[in-house]
Amino acid sequence: MLEARALTCVRGDRKLFTDLSLRVGSGDCLHVRGENGVGKTSLLRLLTGLAKAESGEVLWNSQSIASEPSVFHRELLFLGHRDALKEELTALENLQMYAALDDVQLPLEKALAALARFGLRGRENLPVHCLSAGQKRRVLMARMLTRGARLWILDEPFNALDIHAVAELEKLIAEHLASGGLLVLTSHQAVNLSKVKVLDL
Numbered sequence: 001m002l003e004a005r006a007l008t009c010v011r012g013d014r015k016l017f018t019d020l021s022l023r024v025g026s027g028d029c030l031h032v033r034g035e036n037g038v039g040k041t042s043l044l045r046l047l048t049g050l051a052k053a054e055s056g057e058v059l060w061n062s063q064s065i066a067s068e069p070s071v072f073h074r075e076l077l078f079l080g081h082r083d084a085l086k087e088e089l090t091a092l093e094n095l096q097m098y099a100a101l102d103d104v105q106l107p108l109e110k111a112l113a114a115l116a117r118f119g120l121r122g123r124e125n126l127p128v129h130c131l132s133a134g135q136k137r138r139v140l141m142a143r144m145l146t147r148g149a150r151l152w153i154l155d156e157p158f159n160a161l162d163i164h165a166v167a168e169l170e171k172l173i174a175e176h177l178a179s180g181g182l183l184v185l186t187s188h189q190a191v192n193l194s195k196v197k198v199l200d201l
């Protein structure tokens, strides 16, 4: 269970929100919505522990995420809306690098199968700077699949995806939720998933 209690977020000289509370349980998807600049990314950064709230707290399985950050981070996958890929490494090397950083076992066949699932067969060994914007997002989908994290926090994951990739990402998310995973995402588009809870900022 991910829980936020009475969060207040200040950025610069603006108070973005106050007294914001939420709960996301196993199998739940929370869609955070709102206009540009309202504070969606800022909220996600509080939920990941990357930023600290002015007041309030974030809990993972009833423990403050600040108390044992490494325990929380083992269960978390956060994708920001800038592609967190090393441009000079290949798609395959990026997956392998993240697996090493995340301390996840990733056999070569599994990495190749993940890239193939998202339409990157034959492009595994191209440096990421040679991939299109949508292909880079597909590498990140392969990372989501191979990471094995319980909690996904995704900032605008549908950006730059074509219709097929949107459907593939929805399927990947549905599988994650069906296996008891949790998801918080932002999206300016409607999210085509069953049982989505909405938080309007």
Ligand SMILES: Nc1ncnc2c1ncn2[C@@H]1O[C@H](COP(=O)(O)OP(=O)(O)OP(=O)(O)O)[C@@H](O)[C@H]1O
Pocket (backbone or CB within 6 Å): 011, 012, 013, 016, 034, 035, 036, 037, 038, 039, 040, 041, 042, 043
């Ligand atoms: N480090 C910072 N210093 C000052 N202001 C900041 C900082 N980071 C964000 N802001 C401001 O906080 C507000 C919220 O930003 P945020 O990125 O959370 O918005 P958002 O809802 O995700 O927007 P978008 O839909 O455009 O992605 C914006 O007005 C932004 O300029």
